[in-house]
Amino acid sequence: DAGVIQSPRHEVTEMGQEVTLRCKPISGHDYLFWYRQTMMRGLELLIYFNNNVPIDDSGMPEDRFSAKMPNASFSTLKIQPSEPRDSAVYFCASRGQGMGPQHFGDGTRLSIL
Amino acid sequence: KQEVTQIPAALSVPEGENLVLNCSFTDSAIYNLQWFRQDPGKGLTSLLLIQSSQREQTSGRLNASLDKSSGRSTLYIAASQPGDSATYLCAVTSSGNTPLVFGKGTRLSVIA
Numbered sequence: 001d002a003g004v005i006q007s008p009r010h011e012v013t014e015m016g017q018e019v020t021l022r023c024k025p026i027s028g029h030d031y032l033f034w035y036r037q038t039m040m041r042g043l044e045l046l047i048y049f050n051n052n053v054p055i056d057d058s059g060m061p062e063d064r065f066s067a068k069m070p071n072a073s074f075s076t077l078k079i080q081p082s083e084p085r086d087s088a089v090y091f092c093a094s095r096g097q098g099m100g101p102q103h104f105g106d107g108t109r110l111s112i113l
Numbered sequence: 114k115q116e117v118t119q120i121p122a123a124l125s126v127p128e129g130e131n132l133v134l135n136c137s138f139t140d141s142a143i144y145n146l147q148w149f150r151q152d153p154g155k156g157l158t159s160l161l162l163i164q165s166s167q168r169e170q171t172s173g174r175l176n177a178s179l180d181k182s183s184g185r186s187t188l189y190i191a192a193s194q195p196g197d198s199a200t201y202l203c204a205v206t207s208s209g210n211t212p213l214v215f216g217k218g219t220r221l222s223v224i225a
Contacts, residue, residue, distance in 0.1 A: 004156070033212060042217035043157075043202065056212070091156055101147055102213065104156035 002026070006092050006105035014113050018080040021108045024073055025094030033102065034067055034077050035091040043091070049075065082112045115140045119203055119216035126193055127224050134188040134219045136203030141184045147213065148177050148188050149202045157202060161188070193223045 005024040013019055025032045033048040047057040052069045060067070064083070069075040079086055089109050093102040116139045126132050136146075145164045149157040161170045161177040163186070169178040176189040190197055200220045204213035 043215040045212050045214075048212050093157075101159035101162050102157075103159070104149075106154075106156045109154075 004092055004094050004103050004105035006090075006108050008108060009106065010109045010111075012111045012113065013082060015083055016081045017112075018078065019082045019086075019110060019112075021077040021090050021092075021110070023075045023077070023092030023105060025075070025092070026096075026103055027073065029094035029096045029103075031095040031097075031102075032069060032075050033093040033095075034075070035093065037089045037091060037107070046077070046090075084112045086110065087112050115143075115205060115207060115214045117203055117205060117214050117216035119201075119219050121219060122217070123220040123222075125222040125224060128193060128195060130193050130223075131189070131191050132193055132221070134190070134201050134203075134221070136186040136188070136216055138184045138186075138205050138214075140207065141181050142207055143181060143205045144208050144211075146177075146179055146186050146203065146205045148175075148186075149204065151200045151202060151218065153199075160201075190221075193221075195223045195225045197221060197223050 007022045031050050034046040035043050037043045046059045047067045048055055049069045067077045089107045091104050091107045093104045095102045118137045120135050143165055147162045148160045150160050151157045163170045163179045174191040179186045200218040202215055202218040204215040206213050
């Protein structure tokens with residue numbers, strides 16, 4: 001049974017470039033979450049979707065960040081233009097209806113030089 | 114605003130020891146609490162989920178308790194093993210429609 005799949009696993013790019021992170025949630029899950037993890041701030045929620053609709057994007061740090069969920073099986077998180085302070089591990093997680101556990105992908109380790 | 118604190122930030126114990134990890138939260142009006150495990154370079158794996166109406170949950174050598182009124186949860190690991198070495202995170206949600214709020218985790222090392 002496939003879990004949450006994220007790509008790429010690692011991304012190294014130069015400041016100013018556009019970065020696109022991808023996530024495939026578990027089939028049948030209605031909720032999708034994007035998190036960012038850093039040593040200083042821990043795990044922070046950026047945005048989450050319910051049935052492909054963005055519900056809360058108050059955690060998105062600034063307009064350089066955008067997220068989409070065009071269908072139930074795919075979501076993207078885009079950073080344009082990227083900055084060194086965006087370097088972190090970005091996680092995607094999904095959950096079904098009701099209050100079962102969230103399931104996390106293995107994350108994308110992003111380094112902006 | 115809900116805040117979750119985990120103490121200690123790091124813990125090192127010899128193999129075979131029983132240990133307790135602590136989690137506290139500022140708003141006791143929670144819906145449920147989850148404990149996760151994170152291995153280096155990996156995502157989070159859900160270990161135990163306690164609904165607000167429950168006092169504890171058990172899975173193998175793990176037991177999580179919840180005291181909602183005092184804003185505390187503990188994760189008890191019995192007979193620790195080197196394979197238990199990981200970071201353990203606690204997270205709470207205040208309703209069925211709100212996301213989890215995470216603590217910063219406790220980094221556990223079990224020494225053989």
